[in-house]
Amino acid sequence: MTSANVIEIEEAEVAETIPCCDIRLPAGLLGFEHMKDYLLIAKPGEAPFHWLQVRNNPALAFVVIEPVYFMPEYQPDIPQADVEFLGLTSPDDAAVYVIVTVNGPRRATANLKGPIVINRNTGLGKQVVIANAAQYSVQHPLPVNA
């Protein structure tokens, strides 16, 4: 590597995404059953938010977040049929993400009735309608600093 070719790049110029994981949702998402393959991506400076990017159409994506970051007491009751479908053998196998709707600068809500549950080991996932959906909101406001 020759020092003559080294260019200093300021952090702001680097629109790097950190591809993470291939996620397969065999049943798609509710209303988007045809969209089954995704990449779960983290972008610098946006933690703890991630993007669930549509593989076939990378311009389309959902903002997602693990609910533990704003509601540690969230206890989704995952139906047994979904537990089996996902091959979950223990709670540690499951990564839970909720879809975020961004309504404006610093205004967003999360869907707590239909989280995306992913088997950490296989990347197999499903948007689960939790058995205790009545307890939670489909538009739970996210606590955002002004």
Add this chain to the structure above:
Amino acid sequence: MLVLTRKPGESIVIAGRIHVKVVRVEGDSVKIGIEAPSEVPVHRREVYEEIQRSNQQALTRQSAEPLKLPLAATARPKRKTAKSL
């Protein structure tokens, strides 16, 4: 809409692989049993539509602009990095 009349205990077969059975009728409620392959999701309609609407509103086009959502996190649990899900 196809409308069929069934008595408790009787069933309907859809696409040769989804079975819908009238389990019991109690007052103005009907208990319905559904057998379907695991890749066929089955939901109560009103919850399905609510979540479908929410998904539609949430779907966004990625732009180069970063998200501006400084979360007032209530907890910062020690956890694995994004790379390991």
